[in-house]
Amino acid sequence: MEENDPQGLDDLARHTFVPSLIILCGATASGKSSLAIAVAQRLHSIIISADSRQVYREFNIGTAKPTPREQNLVPHYLIDLCEPTETLTVAEFQEMATSLIERRKTPDVGAAGCPLLVGGTGLYIKSIVRGMKIPRVAPQPELRSQLQPLGQSHLHALLHQVDPVSARRIHANDQVRTLRALEVFYVTGRPISEQQGETPPTYPILQIGLESHRLDQRIEQRTAQMLDMGFKTEVQMLCEKYGEDLPLLSTLGYSEMKQYLRGDISLDHATQLIGLHTRQFAKRQRTWFRVDPTIEWFDADAPDLLEQVWQRVTQFLQADTK
Template sequence: MSENLLLIVGPTAVGKSNVAVQVAHKLNGEIVSADSMQVYKEFDIGTAKITPKEQQGIPHYMIDVVNAKQEFSVVHYRELALEAISEIHKKNKLPIMVGGTGLYVRAVIDPYKFQEQPVDNEYREELEKIASEQGSHFLHRQLEQVDPQAATRIHPNDLRRIVRALEYFRTTGEPISLSQDAKYSDNCIFDVTMIGLTMDRDKLYQRINARVDEMISSGLIEETKANLEKSYGSDTIPMGGIGYSQIIDYLHGKHSLDEAIRLIKRDTRRFAKRQLTWFRRDKRIKWIEVDKYPNFEAVVDEIIDLTENNKTGVVSE
């Protein structure tokens, strides 16, 4: 018999982390983060990392796993996340995977055959040179031409993944998205309940804008400066992410702080749209429109009902 797993996904700022903590309290669960940025140590504010106080005593896994200079891929994530889920099961608790990185989620719940990436070092260096001169967005537009599906999944600031996708297309002659999709199966390796949180787009965008303002007031600029002083440059994955990359440009005098904030908000809204596009393709997800519920507790109760109706076998404490 497959082991139980509760999955809570959705776009950034919809409230996944807070909901998951309350669900964990009621369903005797522990949380496994499925966020590709929160695995990095010393990147807290810009990744909206849940604080120890917000965790309310619920153990969280896959947060603060590596530093920014360490190699970390979906392969590493899958291995460590499966270990965490196994550990939670051994405690006779319910693992609750929470996050918005769709590739990480699917790598864990669906059978996935990892294949080595074809390498063309000369072409990779050529692409990196182009990016240094014209920016990652220029290469992202090239990716849109040869693999629009991958371009939807990959953020324009994520130079490493853009280069990898273009290199894959160059060396194999086929889109990397086709290869990734072909390696997935619909046979989930867990007895999984998949919950998606969403809300009215305008309300979500308001929450995103408010979150960015809170990040600035909480010290995003100072956190970015501190990580620059540790030699974490924009070539590292987290520093190339939304929030940090715009603040780096501000610190380097490329634009004003107001413009940096505007760009963070815009790019985060676009990121949320891409997340929804990814998750909407998975018909196993049961969607909850959180803004249609009278309060936070009602959303938590709905998730618990859906989980128990899916026969997880978990007894609430």
């Protein structure tokens, strides 16, 4: 990606105090990472990852985690935070990301005070943009194991008793949200509906989305690249170290490769399934992000994408200094 800088904009990046946030989002394989690195280099800023799997150590190739070389080009944060056996909640992500953003909002860091929040995990991004109030309650496996056998009908009726507001909001067949509401109530003694809400941040936010009409081809290329980088070996090592039942090994890419390693399917079939399931996942990501009217969309396949985005970024930063 081209690195030349229009006259005068590099000075803006070095010297302007910008208490703001730039978000770069979009479907998987749309080119977010490379664009983010190019923009962050021009801003002399940092990248905060908004990817729910890149927070886990050792899950590298299958999550398209920035390589050590890429991380050396620009400081990356919220990557490799947890062991694969641990669970990072949205509330914990929000707290850490907010701390990073707020910490950068000081005049002495110049435009480096405007970090880039980059990723495809919509809930992570929404938690920052909307300032979602999220109950600080970690998943309770033991409690869930006691509740789940009761059946969804009984669980939803139970929720009606302890939190009728949430029961009206949650569909009677939605067991995931029903269980979450119940565990929050039993852990805190307060309905989850009383602990939710939104307090949007006061600083300006620019949301940039990438859309590609060649996304299927990009996904196919990424899948092939993953295999060339040793994805099969990565999954095999993780299975041997943590066991096949590790929840992260049932996520996109890892699940299909695990089936191949067990001998259930061929490598070609596993590759085809990874491509298919990634395309389905990308479609869900697109649907999520398209609901937000504040996202400004750019053509990821445009030859002058960097210059288009850079022009919008500098307009945003200049407007914020007036």
